[in-house]
Amino acid sequence: MNIHFKPKLFSTLKNYTKEQFYADAMAGIIVGIVALPLAIAFGIASGVTPEKGIFTAIIAGFIISFFGGSKVQIGGPTGAFIVIVYGIVQQFGIAGLAIATMMAGVMLIAMGVFKMGTVIKFIPYPVVVGFTSGIALTIFATQIKDLFGLHIDKVPADFLHKWVVYGQHFDSVNLWSLGVGILSIVIIAVTPRFSKKIPGSLIAIVVLTVAVYFLREKFGIKGIETIGDRFSINAALPSPVTPSITFATIQMLLPTAFTIAMLGAIESLLSATVADGVIGDKHSSNTELIAQGIANIVAPIFGGIPATGAIARTMTNINNGGRTPVAGIIHAVVLALILLFLGGLTKHIPMACLAGVLVIVSYNMSEWRTFRGLLRNAKSDVAVLIATFGLTVIFDLTIAIEIGLLMAAILFIRRISETSSISIFKEDVKTADYIEGSVDTEMLHLPEGVEVYEIEGPFFFGVANKFEETMKVIGDRAVVQIIRMCKVPFMDSTGAHNLKNLIRSSQKDKVQVLLSGVNEKVHEVLTTNGIETLVGSANICSNINEALSRAEHIVKEKAAVKHHKVDL
Numbered sequence: 001m002n003i004h005f006k007p008k009l010f011s012t013l014k015n016y017t018k019e020q021f022y023a024d025a026m027a028g029i030i031v032g033i034v035a036l037p038l039a040i041a042f043g044i045a046s047g048v049t050p051e052k053g054i055f056t057a058i059i060a061g062f063i064i065s066f067f068g069g070s071k072v073q074i075g076g077p078t079g080a081f082i083v084i085v086y087g088i089v090q091q092f093g094i095a096g097l098a099i100a101t102m103m104a105g106v107m108l109i110a111m112g113v114f115k116m117g118t119v120i121k122f123i124p125y126p127v128v129v130g131f132t133s134g135i136a137l138t139i140f141a142t143q144i145k146d147l148f149g150l151h152i153d154k155v156p157a158d159f160l161h162k163w164v165v166y167g168q169h170f171d172s173v174n175l176w177s178l179g180v181g182i183l184s185i186v187i188i189a190v191t192p193r194f195s196k197k198i199p200g201s202l203i204a205i206v207v208l209t210v211a212v213y214f215l216r217e218k219f220g221i222k223g224i225e226t227i228g229d230r231f232s233i234n235a236a237l238p239s240p241v242t243p244s245i246t247f248a249t250i251q252m253l254l255p256t257a258f259t260i261a262m263l264g265a266i267e268s269l270l271s272a273t274v275a276d277g278v279i280g281d282k283h284s285s286n287t288e289l290i291a292q293g294i295a296n297i298v299a300p301i302f303g304g305i306p307a308t309g310a311i312a313r314t315m316t317n318i319n320n321g322g323r324t325p326v327a328g329i330i331h332a333v334v335l336a337l338i339l340l341f342l343g344g345l346t347k348h349i350p351m352a353c354l355a356g357v358l359v360i361v362s363y364n365m366s367e368w369r370t371f372r373g374l375l376r377n378a379k380s381d382v383a384v385l386i387a388t389f390g391l392t393v394i395f396d397l398t399i400a401i402e403i404g405l406l407m408a409a410i411l412f413i414r415r416i417s418e419t420s421s422i423s424i425f426k427e428d429v430k431t432a433d434y435i436e437g438s439v440d441t442e443m444l445h446l447p448e449g450v451e452v453y454e455i456e457g458p459f460f461f462g463v464a465n466k467f468e469e470t471m472k473v474i475g476d477r478a479v480v481q482i483i484r485m486c487k488v489p490f491m492d493s494t495g496a497h498n499l500k501n502l503i504r505s506s507q508k509d510k511v512q513v514l515l516s517g518v519n520e521k522v523h524e525v526l527t528t529n530g531i532e533t534l535v536g537s538a539n540i541c542s543n544i545n546e547a548l549s550r551a552e553h554i555v556k557e558k559a560a561v562k563h564h565k566v567d568l
Helices: 008-015 018-045 050-067 079-113 125-142 144-148 159-168 175-193 200-217 247-279 285-302 311-319 325-348 351-366 368-374 379-394 397-419 461-471 493-508 520-528 531-535 544-567
Strands: 421-425 428-430 443-445 450-456 480-487 512-516
Touching (some): 008 050, 018 050, 018 079, 018 200, 018 311, 018 325, 018 351, 050 285, 050 325, 079 247, 079 351, 079 397, 125 144, 125 247, 125 351, 125 379, 125 397, 144 159, 144 175, 144 351, 159 379, 200 325, 247 311, 247 397, 311 325, 368 379, 379 397, 461 493, 480 544, 493 512, 493 520, 512 531, 512 544, 520 531
Antiparallel strands (some): 421 450, 428 443
């Protein structure tokens, strides 16, 4: 097997210059600083400790840049994983999360090895928008407690129960926390008007952390909760710990691991595609999937959580001049240095400020304009969109992706089946002006005892039964049946099985079957399934004219035999 694994780092280093290193270094430093509060926020929101988010950004970020198939992709924890990681931690604990993430890493590598990078891009858009919008709403719901400073011991994981508990405790709103949260949202929202390079989330966290520090220390206002009030951050790099993996655990976590892998593949390739459009490059999707897989196998060993390509950090990298994977590697090194030497300062970051950051993240993820636009599409697309969105919010992402993809596949098969048709000709048939070589569209007269059945569209399992039912309408006078297949682009095994049954049934009734206009791919299927042998190679004709000539010869031959028997 030819494995396509060509990390962009090695090809970009061939003609690397000092000027590019300077640009990559500046971009890497800025992205590293930006990634710190986001990694902390995603870690906390996912139900793990802040440093686990930082470990993920460091380790996975380094691996994704070193082995990845994109020049500018920045990897790390993202908002898309918050909901699923939180659910895994609640149900299976940190050890279960580590095993599920490593399993997902193996799946991602397998996707890359078997060149499924391009296939992932074909996941129906309503499914992607549905679960993305659902995740956004769920993330928003998780931040209400910290945004309003509510006094709640434990927030339920279930979406609906969460809002019930919020309503019951809304009288405990902390106005200082709410003010910090709203101010952080405002700063993030207005920053792009003044600065395209420095994200508003970084400015909000720096400004409000300093402000809250002085409010607490100089004015004695203790009601604003900070990271240090809830967590004890270990400002040191972790030691490797390999989780105990059993077959029973693998069976239990397989659906969850599949969801992590699918989500990671979709988000990383989407981010890389967007980046390609900005820098005018083309990423290697299969190499990127393998890199993502390696990152998700290694990161949990060092206490990390699932990682993927982060589109916001990737765009920050691009906007600050990063053009090679060196910028991503520097971003990981900068994060490690910040953790080691300045990690203690992170305890002063207000929880309400992080909540404000995640509210903006959820708003940007929601794609509400796209969601609204899709509601005007075909009913089948709307059904898939609403189902995926609702299942993501009410149940979980695993169920949403599985059912969303299943619905999309069934509805797609239904659409394709509706476009396929079977026509019956008993007197005249029109010549084709495309595949079969006829330039005109003259009407050809059918000899007595000849019928033509024309299949238009793919001949697969969704159409095979329709074909079988149509072919039951066989006239008593038919001596030869021509099955015209010039408009059949492909045939699957079910279609071949039904065709084989028809030929056998016709032969039993002394009716000769001819096949006309068979393309090369369909011919291979006929040969593989023994249909060519059954019908006879002489009875597979290249065009309708040849088939009619052959049919006329057979009719005359049978008539002669019949006449000879009568004479006897």
